[in-house]
Amino acid sequence: AQSVTQLDSHVSVSEGTPVLLRCNYSSSYSPSLFWYVQHPNKGLQLLLKYTSAATLVKGINGFEAEFKKSETSFHLTKPSAHMSDAAEYFCVVSAPRGGGSYIPTFGRGTSLIVHP
Amino acid sequence: DTAVSQTPKYLVTQMGNDKSIKCEQNLGHDTMYWYKQDSKKFLKIMFSYNNKELIINETVPNRFSPKSPDKAHLNLHINSLELGDSAVYFCASSQDLPYRDDGGNEQFFGPGTRLTVL
Numbered sequence: 001a002q003s004v005t006q007l008d009s010h011v012s013v014s015e016g017t018p019v020l021l022r023c024n025y026s027s028s029y030s031p032s033l034f035w036y037v038q039h040p041n042k043g044l045q046l047l048l049k050y051t052s053a054a055t056l057v058k059g060i061n062g063f064e065a066e067f068k069k070s071e072t073s074f075h076l077t078k079p080s081a082h083m084s085d086a087a088e089y090f091c092v093v094s095a096p097r098g099g100g101s102y103i104p105t106f107g108r109g110t111s112l113i114v115h116p
Numbered sequence: 117d118t119a120v121s122q123t124p125k126y127l128v129t130q131m132g133n134d135k136s137i138k139c140e141q142n143l144g145h146d147t148m149y150w151y152k153q154d155s156k157k158f159l160k161i162m163f164s165y166n167n168k169e170l171i172i173n174e175t176v177p178n179r180f181s182p183k184s185p186d187k188a189h190l191n192l193h194i195n196s197l198e199l200g201d202s203a204v205y206f207c208a209s210s211q212d213l214p215y216r217d218d219g220g221n222e223q224f225f226g227p228g229t230r231l232t233v234l
Contacts, residue, residue, distance in 0.1 A: 103164075108158050
């Protein structure tokens with residue numbers, strides 16, 4: 001069994017200040033972890049992915065995330081928020097299901113609000 | 117070129133009707149998914165097909181029936197539509213083979229189909 005908890009439903013920051021979106025997971029396997037972004041009225045787009053290589057993962061648009069196994073966390077950060085970062089962010093854990101397939105589990109999402 | 121496309125983008129219909137949503141991917145992926153996103157943005161996986169074979173079938177009313185005519189297409193047919201079916205439905209695809217010991221590859225999402233049942 002696996003689960004994902006995004007600790008904040010909304011995060012509000014000012015433009016130019018750091019962003020922190022928190023994600024904790026549980027999994028019986030060594031999972032892959034993903035962050036996706038969804039801009040208003042759009043589909044989801046991959047920001048970054050962890051697959052047991054480097055624990056600090058760099059993604060698109062200046063985002064990065066650090067995998068911490070001891071804390072079962074995969075928090076998403078960005079040094080300086082931009083207005084265009086305002087969107088919904090989803091943390092996803094995926095693990096082998098068996099039979100050559102995988103099952104992804106999505107967190108409930110964090111809405112990032114960026115103030116001018 | 118659109119990687120994952122869905123039609124229609126908007127669908128407004130009456131309760132009790134039957135409707136279909138189509139999905140196509142041109143990425144050569146072997147796995148396709150259907151998700152339902154409710155008004156609170158929660159994403160729930162409904163179905164997953166790998167090479168035309170159903171591999172994930174979550175707790176979904178049997179009014180929902182996926183059909184995969186080939187590995188590039190996964191359609192969703194909904195019978196006897198209900199008010200609670202109103203949501204945004206997303207199709208996605210990924211390349212799952214060769215098999216990996218970790219959690220697999222990223223998914224590519226379509227733009228969504230907003231279904232409104234009146």
